[in-house]
Amino acid sequence: MKIATWNVNSLKVRLPHLLRYLEADTAPDVLLLQELKCQTEDVPRAEIEALGYHVEAVGQKTYNGVAIVSKTPISVVLRRLPGDEAADEQARYLEADIADLRVAALYLPNGNPVETEKYPYKLRWMERLADRAAALLAEDRPFLLGGDYNICPTDADVYDPVGWRDDALVRPESRAAFRRLLHLGLTEAFHALHPHATRAFSFWDYQAGAWQRDNGLRIDHLLLSPALADRLEACEIDKEPRGWERASDHTPVWCRLRAA
């Protein structure tokens, strides 16, 4: 089973890319999408379903928005990350059952600039995510939390660690919150299989020729529960879509799990 995550930076603009990705013979069984930038009712369901996929989404106007696309039926469990959900109107979390697997598509707050309320919102959101992960672990359920974490776990995940030192994506508090997820018992799939990787990025800014210079960051991650980590057989970053015309600034990250 192949599961991928991809921040498409506008589902409307990137629909041709999404369809091309889903039509390929390397297409994933499950795809987690972020930054739809459209309302739930504007998700192009018919085009996706025409390729034999199911789709569930939680969107909002202009910003955020996440979706789960799957070859087998999707049963939605949560449309918001628990904790503060009454006050948190941002569409950043969607959790669902796909057969006997629980998956969540998440779009973690960017958190910049750090001196604004955006940074504590990010850290608070990460606390809520850790609480949710702990609850799922307590249920002893196989699950995957995938998406745009907006965190570079270590300096190896940043093309210029010194220049990015004060950014919310690399700040020690952000990294500590990410490690807290791992310390609960989750496995970050790419790092587990490629612990010494260098320049393995999943995002390249549109500005300053970042893609052409390979000035990237690794901020898109797949976190696995213990039972799924035991089944992990491959995890790669598919750089090809980042090179397509009018690309998203992110590229897909995927993993393959052995049959249970």
Place this chain on the structure above:
DNA sequence: ATGTCATGGCACCCATGA
């Protein structure tokens, strides 16, 4: 640190977020 994009309200540019 910025050589870019996408959005929406408003009006055919500009602010905002990333």
